[in-house]
Amino acid sequence: MSFVEVWNFIIGNPVLNVLVALSQLLSGNFGLAIIALTIIVRLISWPLTKRQLNSTRALQDMQPKIQELQKKYGKNQQKLQQEMMKLYKEAGVNPLGCLWPMLVQFPIWIALYQAIMRALATTPDNLLDLANRLYSWDIVNQAIPLNSKFLWLDLSQPDPYWILAIIVGGTMWVQQKMTQAPAVDPAQQSTSRMMLLMMPLMFGFLTLLFPSGLALYWAVSNIIGIITQYFFTGGWGYLKFRSPFQSTPAKGK
């Protein structure tokens, strides 16, 4: 078996069939099927998300200590890094732990992108190709061909009104802001600020290029992420947090 065949057998075709079956269960609404699949994916990846949220909460709790270290070893970056790593180790926190849920989602993104394009079958060739990928479940075959319309969107095409791009970018910024610890030194702060803007802008831009079905997945996934984050960490996290290097606004007017 080639890599493509293995991929389709393990991930590609199962995601496609689940998506089509969900669409049939949800009155032939493919947009709702994508939303339902997003929730399922978030549930499956919950153990990893929980680990990430634990890391985020621990990092929040460690902020006073990190600031202390910053003040103490601010001029010796090497020592500062060593002490911070020591601190992370003692607290059992992996600062890169937040990356795992994102990495896990990569194959899902690819499979979902393929599934959306294959399921909607915008060309006759794609429709014929779909026949070889569907399981023999009645629920799947009765759903074909799918309706690509959802709200104002054609799920096989990018959103022409940019609304989804704004939602994807905005929700991603909020989610990142909630989890991203403020930089403790001014040099890192500008990098951090750039990162905070870069990812939402990039995904917002990609939303303009990719089928809106995939962007719908991103938007819903971000919103679920924000809600989970809010309830798990008990608030808006770093969204309300201010770096000690940021100027404090004058109190009282």
Next chain:
Amino acid sequence: MFLVIIALLPLTLVSCVPGGAQVARGWSGTAVHDGIIYVCTVDGRVVAINSSTENLEWSYSTTPVTTPSSGLSCGQASVTTAIYSIPVVDRDIVYIGTYSGQVLALNMLARSQDLTFPQRSYGEWEWDCPIDNAKSNAIVADLLVSADTIYVSSSNGRVYSLDKEFGDLNWESKVLDEKHRKLWTSPAIQGDVLYASTYDGHIYALSAATGELLDWSFASEAGFASSPVIYDDVIFLGSFDRYLYAVKIGSNISVWKFPPEKPAGNWFWASPIVNEGIVYAGCLDGKLYAIDAETGEELWQFESKDQRGKPAPIVSSPVLVGNLLIIANEAGNVYVINPETGDGERIENRENGDKPTIDAQIIASLCAHEGLVYIRGEDNRLYAVDINERKVSWDFPLAIEE
């Protein structure tokens, strides 16, 4: 920056991995008229080949279309026009529907004389019927040509009636399938009524003269995958729910559906053919079924295979050559079948008996003429298969030679 890189990586992959692209290659079949074979190529040309001399008579390139960017691929691209409909020859004119939404009428006499086009001033002519938004008006279904009219199913969900001589619009129907819009199956005509099937599971009756919807329609739970075929006031057509339906015109209940109990292994994608009370239906599960047209009873089934011994989808309709049935499967195998018994024989590859009959996938419709079956392979070659000799007689490269 690390995050940006790891985010970009899968998205780049997403654009590159197979399956994401919206491919429209076209799978137009062949037509034969007066010893000339007409076939549309993968690169959007209409080609005429002399069946006796096996030489190219003429070639016409359709206008390339501009496609928008997709995924991470930036900018627009100019691509050849895909052609799905079979060329239809009527007197001296070859009619073709294109994926860019045009109906072309090419005068083959003038083409063979290598004259420039259009040729209205010389009494020779051709016309096309461009529609504004090419993508949404793509023509996928075969054209239906009657005495003085061409009926065209469009991807905007409408059926059009065009004057056969000048291409003027006679009428356009209302949108038949609001949900999907795609009308990728061609209508069938009986008397002065057109019957059109839709992906939302309806058969509609339209007045051939005005395009108005008539009183009768038929509704099914699943969409219809194949074009309707009429025989003895019964419409036969395949469905996405993996059944073949027989629907009596005027009735709201199907006469029968096949198989009677469990559905078939896949869709009945190709239109069935009906001969002497027997329906021959190719299925994407790799089987050809012979069914009693009246009762829906299975008479026999024949399973076509690929070179690994697995069933291979039958995408194109079977054809009759004399008293023999000919089918081709996607794996490239061509079979000669006895329609009475269902016994089949695979035609072997010319060079290697272990290989498929032709070294390419077969998706396009077959065309039979004087004991030969003409097949356009997905390798962009035309193959002539001699049924009596049970061999590939000759083949012709359809790609442009640099």
